[in-house]
Amino acid sequence: MARFALKRSHIIATAAMTALVAACATSSGQAAPPVAGPAPVPAPETGPINYASSGHAGMDTWRAAFSEKALAAGHDRETVESVLAGISPLELWLGSSFQPARTGIEDQAEFAKPIWDYLRVPMSDSRIRSGAARLQDSPGLFDALEAAYGVDREAIVAIWGMETSFGAVKGDFDAPNVLANMAVEGRRTSLAERELLALMTILGEGHAERHHLTAGWAGAMGHTQFMPSTYLAHAQDFDGDGKKDVWNSEADALASTAAYLASSGYAHNQPWGIEVLAKTGFDFGLADGHERRIETWMAAGLVPARGGSFDTHGANYAELWLPAGAEGPKYLLFNNFKAFKSYNNADSYAFAVGLSGDAMGGQRGPVASWPTHLTPLTVSQIRTLQAALNAQGFDAGTVDGIPGRKTKGALQAFQKSKGLVADGYPTEQALALVLEETSAGVAASTN
Numbered sequence: 001m002a003r004f005a006l007k008r009s010h011i012i013a014t015a016a017m018t019a020l021v022a023a024c025a026t027s028s029g030q031a032a033p034p035v036a037g038p039a040p041v042p043a044p045e046t047g048p049i050n051y052a053s054s055g056h057a058g059m060d061t062w063r064a065a066f067s068e069k070a071l072a073a074g075h076d077r078e079t080v081e082s083v084l085a086g087i088s089p090l091e092l093w094l095g096s097s098f099q100p101a102r103t104g105i106e107d108q109a110e111f112a113k114p115i116w117d118y119l120r121v122p123m124s125d126s127r128i129r130s131g132a133a134r135l136q137d138s139p140g141l142f143d144a145l146e147a148a149y150g151v152d153r154e155a156i157v158a159i160w161g162m163e164t165s166f167g168a169v170k171g172d173f174d175a176p177n178v179l180a181n182m183a184v185e186g187r188r189t190s191l192a193e194r195e196l197l198a199l200m201t202i203l204g205e206g207h208a209e210r211h212h213l214t215a216g217w218a219g220a221m222g223h224t225q226f227m228p229s230t231y232l233a234h235a236q237d238f239d240g241d242g243k244k245d246v247w248n249s250e251a252d253a254l255a256s257t258a259a260y261l262a263s264s265g266y267a268h269n270q271p272w273g274i275e276v277l278a279k280t281g282f283d284f285g286l287a288d289g290h291e292r293r294i295e296t297w298m299a300a301g302l303v304p305a306r307g308g309s310f311d312t313h314g315a316n317y318a319e320l321w322l323p324a325g326a327e328g329p330k331y332l333l334f335n336n337f338k339a340f341k342s343y344n345n346a347d348s349y350a351f352a353v354g355l356s357g358d359a360m361g362g363q364r365g366p367v368a369s370w371p372t373h374l375t376p377l378t379v380s381q382i383r384t385l386q387a388a389l390n391a392q393g394f395d396a397g398t399v400d401g402i403p404g405r406k407t408k409g410a411l412q413a414f415q416k417s418k419g420l421v422a423d424g425y426p427t428e429q430a431l432a433l434v435l436e437e438t439s440a441g442v443a444a445s446t447n
Contacts, residue, residue, distance in 0.1 A: 049081050056089040059184045063087065066183065066193060075200045082210050083176045083200055090173075092217055093181035115323045115348055116370040122162055122352040123359065130166055131157045131360035141251060145238075149258035150268040155336070156254050156261075158357030159343060163225040167250065170223060171216030175199060179219045179228075195219055198228035207235070207244050214247065222246030223253035226260075234260040264342035265335055270315040272336035272354040275305040275329055275366050285412055285422040287320040287330075289405040294318065297332060305329075305367040323351060325425025327374065329366035375428040382407070385431050388438045389414060 049067050053060055063084055070080045121127065134157050135142060142153035157166075164170045176199055183192035202208055215221045221228070226235065226246055235244035238255030246253040278284075279301035286292075286300060294310050297318065304310060312318075318332035331351075340350035355365055377385060379401035386396040389410040396410035408424030414434060415422040 045077065049077065049084075051081075051085055054088050056094065056184070059087065059089055059094075059180065062184050063180070066196070069193070070197060070200060073197060075197070076204055079200050079203050082203070083196065084180065086174070087177045087180040089184075090177065090181045093178070093185045114372075114376045115328075115351070116372060118348050119352055119355065122158075122356040123364075127161055127165070127356065128359045128364075131161050131356065132362075134160070134166060135360060141254070145255060145258050146268065148238075149255070149262045151258040151261045151266050152268060152357070154357035154361040155266065155272070155340070155353065156258050157360055158353045159257055159261075159340075160224055160254060161356060161360075162349070162353055163220075164223055167223045167253075170225075170247070171214060171220070173215050173217060173219075175213040175215035175219050175221055175228070178215055178217060182219065192219070195228045198232050201232060202228060207231075208247075212245075212247055222256075223250060224257040226256060230260065231256070234263060260343070261339050264339040266339040267313075267315065267336060270313045270336055271311075271334050272340060272357075273321075273331040273333045273351075274310065274312075274318075275331055275368070276302040276320075277305050277368075278302055278326075278330060283422075284322065284326045284424075285416060287322045287423065288409060288412065289319055291317040291319045294332075302330075302332070321347070322423050322425060323347070324371050324376075325374065325427070326421050326423035327371040328425075329368040329370070331366075374425070377403070377426045377428060377431060381428070381431060382426060385411070385426055385434060388431075388434045391438060392434070 048064065049071075051060070051063060051067070054063070067080055067084055070084075071077060135153055142156070145151065145156060146153055160166055176196060179192045179196045179199070183189045183196070199213060202213075203210060213221070216225060219227060221231065223246060231244070231246065234256055235246055236252055236255035236259050237244045239245075239249050239251040241249070243249070244252055244256070246256055276297075282301050293316055294312060297320065298310070302320070312334065315334040315336075318334050321331045321333045323329060323331065337350050337354060340353045341347070343353075344350070358365060382403050383399050383401045386399045386401075386407055389396040389407070390399070392414065394410040394413045395406065397404070397406035403426045407426065411426060411430060411434070412422040412424040414437075415424070415430070418433070418437075420433075
């Protein structure tokens with residue numbers, strides 16, 4: 001209280017002295033000094049942002065145009081500049097001497113490898129042991145995740161293993177730079193620009209700092225490799241620290257994956273797939289991508305490969321899938337398999353998630369052996385097969401080298417027309433028969 005009284009008397013005295021000086025100045029005919037006001041606020045900067053050259057003319061041209069687009073979309077000028085100022089050409093995307101990189105499905109293991117080779121890493125002893133250890137080390141976390149999102153822990157940890165080997169290989173690229181290179185490279189410009197705008201939103205809303213934005217080679221971020229737009233839609237603050245930190249917080253990253261799977265229709269405690277055995281003479285043409293009731297599959301002669309009855313916990317519909325044809329393991333696939341494919345649309349990826357998750361939970365598969373004596377087609381051979389099937393009137397769809405449902409259906413139709421087992425599995429043996437028929441047809445038409 002004494003300090004307050006002293007301060008108040010000082011203020012009064014100061015005010016009196018000021019008034020006396022002003023009065024003296026007026027009486028002596030001198031003008032009173034002007035009272036200083038607040039400093040003027042500088043007008044906000046407008047117009048294009050000026051960037052130092054990246055050393056790549058195409059990148060500089062693209063950046064100038066995209067920077068204007070980002071500003072027009074309402075992103076803060078400082079945020080736009082922080083995202084785009086340091087970009088530079090990457091060999092990975094723009095290639096030697098800034099030539100466009102040549103990457104495609106030939107470089108993607110999901111399509112380029114036989115299924116049994118693709119599974120070697122996700123089903124390796126070291127991967128399965130590591131995943132099982134994560135489940136055993138953090139039971140409370142996985143209990144909470146299952147309770148909050150209704151997603152089985154084995155699925156969550158399997159995706160974690162698939163994406164970054166449990167955080168060991170999250171990627172150390174700068175996400176804005178990778179996406180900028182992708183945009184300049186040109187084949188996925190719209191996607192890259194959309195993701196860059198999402199990054200600006202992440203920064204603008206305070207979810208992360210600029211230096212946090214590290215990513216893999218294609219711009220996916222964190223423990224479970226979220227693209228920026230997926231982050232905005234599904235990222236979670238599960239550890240309660242006020243940040244959705246998919247880069248450093250395992251709890252946040254795994255919760256984000258669980259939220260994503262839940263939004264994709266994942267159902268807790270239901271199977272993703274059940275390996276089955278087929279009776280002699282089974283019509284493998286039923287592996288046509290169509291879902292049928294479990295009772296229908298039972299009546300057709302399918303039984304669980306591990307014995308017992310079908311225990312689906314309410315998942316009543318499934319499709320029959322033959323990942324390696326009629327001679328290999330056979331699976332009924334349920335809705336949770338589709339949820340896995342929302343993460344990566346390749347059947348082999350979703351299959352690896354399901355198998356490895358089961359193995360981490362203590363159940364290894366498949367029971368049946370892989371038919372390694374068969375020779376699956378390469379991507380270029382798949383294109384040849386698709387073109388040949390199309391030429392014969394069996395609609396294989398776009399000639400893209402991806403043996404999807406339509407390609408396999410066309411091959412099944414061809415096989416049925418020749419009285420063969422119609423499993424739709426694209427092997428060198430199947431291709432030889434299709435090409436033989438194509439040649440015969442050409443010869444007949446020229447005679």
